[in-house]
Amino acid sequence: MSPAIQLPGQRGPGRSRLTRDLVLRTALDLLDAEGLEALSMRRLAQALYCDPMALYRYAANRAELLDGITELVLNEVAINQHGQDWEAQLRQTAHDFRLTALRHPHAVPLLVTRPLSTPLGLRPLGMLRPLEQILGVLIHAGFAPRDALHVYRTYYGFLYGHILNELQELIVDPEEDEALLRLGLYRLPPREFATLRRLAPDLVAYDGAAELDEGLDILLSGLAQKLDAADPHPDSGRRRVRR
Amino acid sequence: MSPAIQLPGQRGPGRSRLTRDLVLRTALDLLDAEGLEALSMRRLAQALYCDPMALYRYAANRAELLDGITELVLNEVAINQHGQDWEAQLRQTAHDFRLTALRHPHAVPLLVTRPLSTPLGLRPLGMLRPLEQILGVLIHAGFAPRDALHVYRTYYGFLYGHILNELQELIVDPEEDEALLRLGLYRLPPREFATLRRLAPDLVAYDGAAELDEGLDILLSGLAQKLDAADPHPDSGRRRVRR
DNA sequence: ACCGCAGATCTACAATGTAGACCTTCTCTG
């Protein structure tokens, strides 16, 4: 009913040509602005001033469109493949990842969920690129390839877990939500939820970056230990032959 | 069009009374059997031999129904609150969690995604129970309440991450999928995805339980270290006063 | 016998994803 919503960098009714990239990018904008529910083919078409059916030239169906968005977001996190030692690299990538996730909170369900629907081998390349790159970093650092795979899994699992946690705690309206949260908590039966209620103040004070670092401390020191065990005398603290 | 699908433990057309529990349980069955897409109000009603609208007496809308399912699944993992030391408890809970997740793979997206839509305080009690219980375990083990919260987050984040990883790698038809996977991988440009392609054989051999344990090793030893640092002389290896 | 009410049903509507036929505008070849 209402005329198309104008999104940040979009074309007006003097329409240029459609592009897969343009489509996906507008889709991401729409997702960021209004959430997953709102991202329907028709609404997207509206935002692009085109017929809904036109979109199907650039994505076989809605699922593939979502995959496209996932790809787009994933490629926003830069993986510095050179310089620095591996621990620093993983640390930095983790923080990058966290920031992109926070920039696109509505996309996070896609990030964690989309891969479940497509067997690894058939995913769009953009979704596999981070995997390949991290593996590179790890092997370069001296992990045996097979171990690198394991490490990658623990690492990425940890990242996914972290942002899921952080987003759960994220509250949109910081003003009234403190009250709302307490309200919610006081609704809980005091006997059964004693500890949780007692922790209310700590729940509202959440520092995602710090929490991430804490986790990384644990994880990375554990991994480093493993690396040393398998590889007692790396010639300068990292970089075994391998390759 | 086709007559209602008969699900495992469901009532036939000689219909007993509807119950929230019955509704949710059938919903879960349907979810397990046919995936999230298939779980529509109408299909569910069909499985229960009732009018779609009847469901709205037991769940305000589809979202709440999904929350209900989440609750149901979450409560399948038992948290042994007594006996054992905390490490063993966390270990066991982790494995329980993994197994329930594998039992209901289609529910996992809900587990990780639903909480994002409801601020913590307003979630159904069943979704908060694990949190409360784990906190109990940790505090009992000697962690300061605030630390317990952090630990809980790292721990649960890790669990979530793990099953997401494992489910990504899970392949339904173990026969043809080895081929499929390779097929998929050989589609990748060899130069850019060299390492990934080289690791193909290791990718197909995935042992979730082992991988989980490896992760737990790292995580728990890290946590134990933290506990010792904050609490140098626990009178018998665990259980500080507190409480 | 009456009310009232919770449970269940019926009808209806707006919105969705997408198939299939069609039109339009480029691009390349003879």
Next chain:
DNA sequence: CAGAGAAGGTCTACATTGTAGATCTGCGGT
């Protein structure tokens, strides 16, 4: 330059979805 072929875009149509609102049905209490 003609004209063929493809690529991009549009139109129409349909089955399916979530759910609002009015209505029916059987029960317990007075």
